Amino acid sequence: MNKQFEGTILPENQRFSILLSAIFILLKLFLLHCYAAIYNITSSNPLSQNEILISPTQVFELGLFCLDNTTNQYVGIWYKNIAPRTVVWVANRENPVIDSLASLKIGSDGNLKIVDENEVTLWSTNVSVRSNSSVAVLLDNGNFVLQDGLSEQQLWQSFEHPGNTLLPGAGIGYDRETGERRVLSSWKSNSDPSRGDFVTEIVPRSPPQALIWNGSVPYWRSGEWNKLRFIGLQGMDSTYSRAISLVLNDDQESGYFYLSLNTTDTSITILSEGTLKIMSWRKDTGWYSTWKRPNNTCDVYGTCGPFGICKISEFPICSCLEGFVPKSDEEWNKNNWTGGCVRRTELSCLAKTSLEASQGEETDRFWKMNGIKLPDKSKYQDVKDVNECGQWCLNNCSCKAYAYVMNIGCLLWSEDLIDMQELSSGGEDLFIRLASSELGDHIIDLSNIFKMNLVSS
């Protein structure tokens, strides 16, 4: 009887199970590709695996995601309407969720945290303000904000914890009073968002400048900020000057750099190979780069070594400053310029300390160069004009060069002159101290010397 029963019922059963598995596959596809949208995270409403937090007008979204070829899961923010997915911020970049269901929730202390299915915390906002009514929302500028639900006081925001990307409205910089340092740090690789080798920071000096570090070695620098632009950047025209700003407080104790744009589709990213790029997005072209540094070998910090200067249109690109010769001819001729150059004639002010002091009134002179990306490690000196600046430098034997820059004033160098470029447009005048015998009686213009070098070589 059983057999008979089976005999008639099996085909039905098979059809049913085929139908069932079809529904199951469809359901799975639906779950994989269709997330439930939520607009905030509260203590009673966490963000779980198949949910997406969306900004009010659907510009950005935040959720769990995996990177190419890995199963590591991260909580991140990306553009809702830009494909392929462009991640601009990652919460647990050092601590992925591995082989587990994860959720982002508000803990009993009011902090946001990412927990796996065993309730192990992988990341937390970890702020000390206790709140029993925290709410987390994603703003339309890409800022993920944790606030107190009642007072609306901000407890934490992702814009104060940038990853490798700076969105308009977020800042990187420093506050010497609180000790805060906000930097961009590169991903290890395209499939690993943990901190890589490169960091972009605003150096907390007066005046400040932007610097890319490769580990503990400087890789690129912008030159000082003159309240309008970074003075070491060629082609920093008014379009860029309007698009960027560095906000210093009155006593210069804090400085923050911003992309001052009223859009969301432009950003600055430090890539894992060390390049700092401004990227913009258009519907017809997708992402394109409008600016990047370093852009060539001359942009790389210290390519020509101490007292060497780089010019990308010359070959070789490095030469020694007037009055200086390669430290090692052998290395220099192999196009290894990092050893740099040394002074041909000792400075008169040093010689004066010895016997020669009695042999006349020889003083050092300054060699003027135009259109220069000024060397690193300048010190600001508060004097009234360029002459006083020069006099100040001359009076101190450890002063090796000076410059007087519009909107900044007097800069002096007492360390080796490093990371200079001859720019084809823009740039500053630099006055280099030389023994007077190197100059004859005249301060000669640099352009003549380059012509002379070309003729004689």
Ligand SMILES: *[C@@H]1O[C@H](CO)[C@@H](O)[C@H](O)[C@H]1NC(C)=O
């Ligand atoms: C992922 O793997 C594919 C095939 O092996 C490879 O072509 C692709 O470059 C990988 N992607 C990343 C980001 O490593």
Ligand SMILES: *[C@@H]1O[C@H](CO)[C@@H](O)[C@H](O)[C@H]1NC(C)=O
């Ligand atoms: C949270 O912050 C405290 C100090 O404010 C620090 O000691 C602790 O290590 C932090 N915890 C995590 C997980 O970052």
Ligand SMILES: *[C@@H]1O[C@H](CO)[C@@H](O)[C@H](O)[C@H]1NC(C)=O
């Ligand atoms: C939240 O905290 C406040 C003050 O700490 C307390 O008065 C209130 O009862 C708390 N609310 C809940 C729901 O726990």
Ligand SMILES: *[C@@H]1O[C@H](CO)[C@@H](O)[C@H](O)[C@H]1NC(C)=O
């Ligand atoms: C960064 O530094 C590392 C280690 O010092 C070096 O191997 C690498 O070539 C550097 N990267 C660049 C882009 O210069």
Ligand SMILES: *[C@@H]1O[C@H](CO)[C@@H](O)[C@H](O)[C@H]1NC(C)=O
């Ligand atoms: C930014 O754009 C919006 C809409 O286009 C406009 O209403 C607003 O005034 C702009 N803000 C600034 C600072 O330009």
Ligand SMILES: *[C@@H]1O[C@H](CO)[C@@H](O)[C@H](O)[C@H]1NC(C)=O
């Ligand atoms: C980048 O470098 C190339 C030469 O290597 C130069 O032609 C180009 O103008 C540079 N771009 C910028 C923005 O400086």
Ligand SMILES: *[C@@H]1O[C@H](CO)[C@@H](O)[C@H](O)[C@H]1NC(C)=O
């Ligand atoms: C380049 O020269 C420096 C010293 O001037 C030396 O330390 C370095 O090893 C040289 N690099 C190469 C690749 O030869």
Ligand SMILES: *[C@@H]1O[C@H](CO)[C@@H](O)[C@H](O)[C@H]1NC(C)=O
């Ligand atoms: C000369 O300059 C050096 C370096 O900036 C400084 O340490 C020193 O005090 C200065 N000497 C005088 C006499 O101003």
